[in-house]
Amino acid sequence: MKYLIILILFCISVGVGYFFSLKYLKRKRFWGALINLADKLSLEINFSRERLKVLFSSFDGNTKKYLLGIDEGFVDFLDKKCELTQENIFKNASVLKPEEKDFVLLFLKTLGRSDVENQTREIQNYCIRFGEIKAQCDTEQKKYGSLSVKLGVVVGLFIAIIMI
Amino acid sequence: MLEKILPDNFYKILSEKVNMKAVNEIRLRADKPVIVNVCGKMFYLCENGVTSNVRQSLYASKIIIEDVIFRASECSIYSVNEQIKKGFIVTDEAVRIGISGNIVEENGRIKTMTNFVGCNIRVPHQVKNCCLSAYPYIVSQSQVENTLVISPPACGKTTFLRDFVFQLSERNLPFNVLLLDERGELDCGINSKYTDKIAFSSKKVGFENGIRALAPDIIVTDELGQEEDMQAILYAASCGIKLLASTHADSMETFMKKPLFQEIIKQKVFKRYVLLSKRNGPGTLEGVYNENFARILREGV
Numbered sequence: 018m019k020y021l022i023i024l025i026l027f028c029i030s031v032g033v034g035y036f037f038s039l040k041y042l043k044r045k046r047f048w049g050a051l052i053n054l055a056d057k058l059s060l061e062i063n064f065s066r067e068r069l070k071v072l073f074s075s076f077d078g079n080t081k082k083y084l085l086g087i088d089e090g091f092v093d094f095l096d097k098k099c100e101l102t103q104e105n106i107f108k109n110a111s112v113l114k115p116e117e118k119d120f121v122l123l124f125l126k127t128l129g130r131s132d133v134e135n136q137t138r139e140i141q142n143y144c145i146r147f148g149e150i151k152a153q154c155d156t157e158q159k160k161y162g163s164l165s166v167k168l169g170v171v172v173g174l175f176i177a178i179i180m181i
Numbered sequence: 182m183l184e185k186i187l188p189d190n191f192y193k194i195l196s197e198k199v200n201m202k203a204v205n206e207i208r209l210r211a212d213k214p215v216i217v218n219v220c221g222k223m224f225y226l227c228e229n230g231v232t233s234n235v236r237q238s239l240y241a242s243k244i245i246i247e248d249v250i251f252r253a254s255e256c257s258i259y260s261v262n263e264q265i266k267k268g269f270i271v272t273d274e275a276v277r278i279g280i281s282g283n284i285v286e287e288n289g290r291i292k293t294m295t296n297f298v299g300c301n302i303r304v305p306h307q308v309k310n311c312c313l314s315a316y317p318y319i320v321s322q323s324q325v326e327n328t329l330v331i332s333p334p335a336c337g338k339t340t341f342l343r344d345f346v347f348q349l350s351e352r353n354l355p356f357n358v359l360l361l362d363e364r365g366e367l368d369c370g371i372n373s374k375y376t377d378k379i380a381f382s383s384k385k386v387g388f389e390n391g392i393r394a395l396a397p398d399i400i401v402t403d404e405l406g407q408e409e410d411m412q413a414i415l416y417a418a419s420c421g422i423k424l425l426a427s428t429h430a431d432s433m434e435t436f437m438k439k440p441l442f443q444e445i446i447k448q449k450v451f452k453r454y455v456l457l458s459k460r461n462g463p464g465t466l467e468g469v470y471n472e473n474f475a476r477i478l479r480e481g482v
Contacts, residue, residue, distance in 0.1 A: 062259055066257075066259060066260045067257075067260065068254075068255045068256070068257040068260050069255070069256050069257045070255060070256070070257075094256075095255070095256050096185075097184075097185055097252070128256070129251070129254070129256040129257040129258055129259065130251070130258055131258060131259065132258065132259050132262040132292070132293050133259045133262065136258075136259045
């Protein structure tokens, strides 16, 4: 019975560590997905000149799920169902920092406002900045993400040793 | 469609307190009263619908106008920039929005329009049977005569053309009709079995490609007004294709003096001229004329 409890506590401890590391993974995946989306927008706007709603709706790659619902919020804005505000767009994006939210919102606000040439140039400029943030997230994930998992393991082992 | 374009409060008033079937135009100008054209008459939009008292009118702002244009482009200005260069946007549901603002030119070519300060939302209507009075003069013994519909702006030329195409289909006249829809507003829910469509192309390109690729019996197109349109018309007529087109003029006399049409008049390309006005509301048929400009049908008196 004692060993079972030790095992459970160890798992919980590792689980907590993994839970904290997920935040960094989500952030990294989000910026990666946003870069993919921006690349697609830039390409399609230049080539097909298809409307934003179609482009957002057709972005159904594997990375779509990592966008934390901002694409759906933006489509709601395009459908005039809501305003383009942080509350409406970032409902499920608690992992983003406030300044990051501001930046993404600014990006969304620039979409569809200019001609093809300027629009693609603008998106590419944003892509560069998104890439920089993603690189930061990669570092953070390597640094703090794996650290929290390791800490979880260490704490679990510590509890186990104490209990034994 | 207007629901997605107009500000919520304007749309609510229009849909609840105004008969939308009678609305022809909505004009928004920055910091000016909103004007609604109902059955050819101008009114101001107010909280209770429309009024002729300017003091009660609602005002549009520059932000509202910019938002209307942004929404009309389905939030994708880049997708309609070619239209904006020409001064209008046409939505998927054939609502045409004329735009006023600053034209940006680069190397002598229009790059885009900015600083929107006004827009004119033209609400399309499908008025069934509106061409019936003139129809027997255009179609006889299953033959369609080359016809030009003439009227000032907003008098129902496009509506007439739409109904004519619909009537051909209703009567099962098996003509292959090509709609050459330069501005995307001609095909507004025409339920025709024999109609092909080329949209957003110049008349020159549309006529050449359409005739070569689709072998139409009749070409229907809107608003002739440039030299290259005349060349396209002469080319189509020489190919033996029947034509139904429209142009701007307020009377037959004015039309006959237009330098652009002299060659077409001389060659008697059009066998019928239909003159419309808005004397009794848009689409008032003033008369049908033959190629010698003799009136063969007198209406609207």
